[in-house]
Amino acid sequence: MSVVSLRNVVKHYTRGKERVEVLHSINLDIAPGEFLALMGPSGSGKTTLLNLIGGLDRPSAGEVTVGGERVDALSGGQLSKWRARHVGFIFQFYNLMPMLSAERNVELPLLLTPLNSAQRMSNVAAALELVGLADRAKHKPGELSGGQQQRVAIARALISDPTLLVCDEPTGDLDRETAEEIMGLLQMLNKQQGKTIIMVTHDPKAAAYASRQVHMDKGRLVEGEARTAAA
């Protein structure tokens, strides 16, 4: 039983009079506990596909099922609630709130849960501990390095214990060494915590940490890549 299942997924945009086909009839299954790297040149549609899986966007046609739920059929409000429960996002530029301390940033998703303040803070402390930033809890993003900021973002993505971690170029803004630390962290989360991770990257070294690589080109999957050695 796959946790993510895409059936004949099509996505197109209309720019003026022009219709741009971004995704052509995608079929993809992701098993629970998988660490999938989506690779491909820019413009190949990998971020669009990631957005569909993460419920940020809806397909023009086809079915997107995550955890047995038809995501493409959800209304806007339902989709928000669904994302809050099931998806943790990690972005290339971290997307932290610059005015909030690390712990307040991590706490954000919990504001959508019925947890009280004390419960929220204890969860936050655990998440920051897990990403190795317990001693930076009170720092603002501006006072943290890029790698530390991305760790905060990962803690934020983990905090509500989502079904999926969705990462868009998580190491795109980091130097090689820091990128490896972050990939190591994601791999640890995958292996030890059993998190299902879907990651868009164009960096083969980052992709090497995944358990499975899928390539995209011009809106189609180029499947059949072998499981990587790092798995």
Added chain:
Amino acid sequence: MTKFLPLIWVGIWRKPTRTVLTALAVLAGFTLLGTLGAVDAGFRHARDRSPLDVLQVDARFGTPLPLAYLEQIAAIPGVTAMVPRAFLGGFYQQPRNPIFFVATDERFFSFRPELLVSDAQKRRLAETPNGVLVGTSHANKYGWKTGDQIPLQSPTLQKNGDKTWMLEIVGVFDTTFDPPGTARFTMMNYSYFDENRSGPRGTANGFMARISNPDDAVRISGEIDALFANSGAPTRTMSERTSTENNLQGLGNINVLINGVAAAVLFMLLFLTGNTMSQSAQERMSEFATMKAMGFEGRDITAILIGESLMQCLPAAIIGLLVGVKLVVLSPQNFPRDINPPWLAITVGVLAAVIVALVSSSLPAWRLERRPLTEALRD
């Protein structure tokens, strides 16, 4: 909602200069609204406290009215009480200290329950022919005390040709209409005034009449005026309420001024706060998009923006209103004042501030809502 308060708080302090400047502009605007509201409340109060069941019978053309009118008016069915009024104007020591005494008798107190005159003071007035009761404002200004003899220079001559009236202060009083120490009413004995003046004795400048049913005010006023229409001294009668409305109207069209200024101030503030909120939201487009990706809904973001707008506007508006209400003491002396806080103005002001906050945050909220999430994330 309270969970969002920390978010709202840091949101408004993202650019402290902008927030403080916006709040100061709101403060200035609402100071003005507070003052205008208090002026309006004063006018409203002056109108509302004017009784409907008291008629003022005045001389239509300024001619003295014979005292005999009193019995004739009292005989009209529905009229329950009467009192004459005459005026003695003049100045104390210098022409720039004008004083205006109402010459009347003890029946007057039932028409003016707002005068806080003690029974002892009333008795002393009755016992002292040239006695006068003065409001605390005059007493404070000129240092008068009970027992003082004061000279009043008046163009109304005494029968011996003297223009100086020596009057004895028999009491100083406040009213329920004025803040303590600011009562400006002054009164003297009609009998003393009438006996000693050189002018037409046995006349008054007007009468006050109480009627049993306020609904009859117009009818009885007409009857009174008809009674004397063809005499040498026709009357002009109207209820105190109508008279006050006329007098207030004479001060200029305050309502138009207040409404016009309030509209301009709110329009200006709407633009100013709207622009602040727009800028602030625009700068944080990707932050809000990130929050939406996490599962925050459009209405959560809208609530946060409204909260920020309220937090910038409301405290400033409330402080402004309170300061403005205090500033009403600077308004011209002849404007009526309400001794009570102008709750209506404050309520309307706070509501206006809430509306300004709601409207100014609605445009940026709508814009955020319209922007596709996947694009906003990249802003």
Added chain:
Amino acid sequence: MLALSQIAAVTMMNLRAIPQRAGASAVIVIGMACVVGVTLSVLSLSEGFMTAIRDVVPKDAVVVMSQGARFPQARFISRDNALTIIDAPGISKTAEGKPRAYGDFYAGVPMTKRGDGFTTFVSLIGQTQAAIASNPDMKIVEGRSFQPGLHELLVGRAAQQQFVGLDVGTTIPLPQGDWSIVGTYTSINALAESALIGDAETLMSAFQRPVFATVQVRVEGAQGFDRLSAEIAANPTLTVNVRWLRDIAAEQAEQLNSLLRFVGLTLGIIMGAGAVFGALNTMYSAVSTRQREIATLRAIGFGPAPVVISVLVESLALALIGAFVGAAIAWLAFNGNVHTVGGALFELRVNRALITLGIGMATMVGFLGGLLPAVRAARAPVIDALRTR
């Protein structure tokens, strides 16, 4: 010269960018328009009133009245005294060689206003036909003049338009029965048009007043005034004052005027403070969005002065646009409107003096709103600013 061309270059760059920040720029324009609009609207009342007095009160008009009479009702001059005054030197003469000095009568008559139905006292003035005939400012435009001894009145055009029941041919109740309106007059003095005029003697007998209110005099210039004053001061039987009508009118106007000025300027100052805060906000944001441009210019070698001046010019330009919009609105809405205060009627004026005031306010707001942001822009470290994303 170099400095000037630098300033021009930077300023043009700023001004061209205004449309890109239309919303923020509009805050200054609209704020200033509101401030100037409100202030000028209020002051147009006082300006109109003063204009009415300054421009149209006859230059040679003098009033002789009893001393210490603050209110028109308290003025009285006996017939003997009036005759003495009329014979005094310094008074100009009619073509027939008679002195242009006439005892008059004054009373307030309650009238109902058109529209809101409120009651205001209208001046009822008693004059002689000779006084009206020798008054070049007055013209009878409908009907005829009153006849002495009859219950007849002339009505001013302004009063007729303003109050109910003053058309020619109607009657109004006065002491001793109804009085007919027999004619309408106009005057170049709008204030004098808001009155009813009848024969002084007839009115005095109807109102049972044996004395005149004042003596209205036309003098032979300032010297005539001095001679008249000296003569009257030297006469122990007269306890009267001789005063220019324009001074009396200005004094009466002063009460209203100081009130309006106080209200107008208070509004202007408080709203102006709000506008300054708004302008500061806009200019700070304008400067911060242009940090990179400014830093680039500084890196190329532009001095701080052009930067400061260009920001100030932008702020001033926006405030001035707003002031013109506000003045235009006030002008369109109020200039020439007819207004009454205490029965006197006059036209509101948004004139050059007021527009100058509006420009002055805009200059203040623009300067105060632009100065701090300008200084911040000029002092921003070039290297940091170049790096901002």
